[in-house]
Amino acid sequence: MGYSRFDPATHGRAPWNIGKTVGTKRPLTQKQIWAIRFFLDREGRLRDRALFDLAIDSKLRGCDLVKIKIGDLVAGPEIRTRAIVVQQKTGRPVQFEPTSDVRASLLAWLERRGGTINDHAFPSRVDQAHHMSTRQYARLVDEWVSAIGLRRQEYGTHSLRRTKASMIYKATGNLRAVQILLGHTKIENTVRYLGVDIEDPLVLAERTEI
Known part of the structure; x- marks a missing residue:
């Protein structure tokens, strides 16, 4: 149930989504990824x-x-070529393989950060014993996309999660692979998450000549 126009307690209260873009956040393009990297390096x-x-x-x-x-x-002095993380939402493990450029940036940060294997890679700015909050992470994403001229209302933390998954789907059309990479329990969730519609498989079919 939503707010009722007959409820006096809600009179004068602004809708929670006023001025906000509601719905799926856009993934980044390759050009936008490199623009953000350039900004952060600079x-x-x-x-x-x-x-x-x-x-x-x-x-x-x-x-x-x-x-x-x-x-x-x-793993020892090196960044792992394959990592496994147990998801909070599903309790299921998901694997990923950091590319060489990503391993290099992680290694550079961890060498500066120091700490032990039991410490969080990205500590809280308030308490180094705790991890960065999701709120702080979201603020950083807002700052990054704004720095390259994007509207922060159209992008968010899920933009970063969707980016590589969307690229893999566009390149291969393999929903099952993307489902595994995202750690979704149902392929229907992957379809909704990527915004796949009936035109996408039809386009793939048209490109395949027999």
């Missing part, structure tokens, strides 16, 4: 570059991303 924001790169590559939800520990990312 500003010398080593932590933010590592966080951004990991968000794109891992395709994790914000609540899982901020809780990653150093031990999840490193």
Whole structure:
């Protein structure tokens, strides 16, 4: 049930979504990814570059991303070529493979950050013993997209989660693979998440000649 126009308590109260863009957040394009990377490198924001790169590559939800520990990312002195994280929402593990550029930015940040394998990779600015909050992560994403001229109302933390998944789907049309990479329990969730409609499989069919 929503607010009723007959309820006096709601008179004069602004709708929660006034001035906000409601719905699926847009994924980033390759050009936008590199624009954000250039901005972060120019500003010398080593932590933010590592966080951004990991968000794109891992395709994790914000609540899982901020809780990653150093031990999840490193094996000895090196960044893992394959990492596994148990999702908070589903309790199921999901794997991802950081690319060489992402491993380099993570290594640069962790060398500066220091700490042990039991410490969070991205600590809270308030209490170093705790991880960065999802609210702080969301604020950073707003700042990054605004810095390259995008409207923050159209982008968010899920934009980073959707970016690589959307690229993989467009390149392969393989929904099952994307479902596994995102850690979705049902393929219907992946269809909704990517915004796939009937035209997409039809386009793939038209491109296939027999």
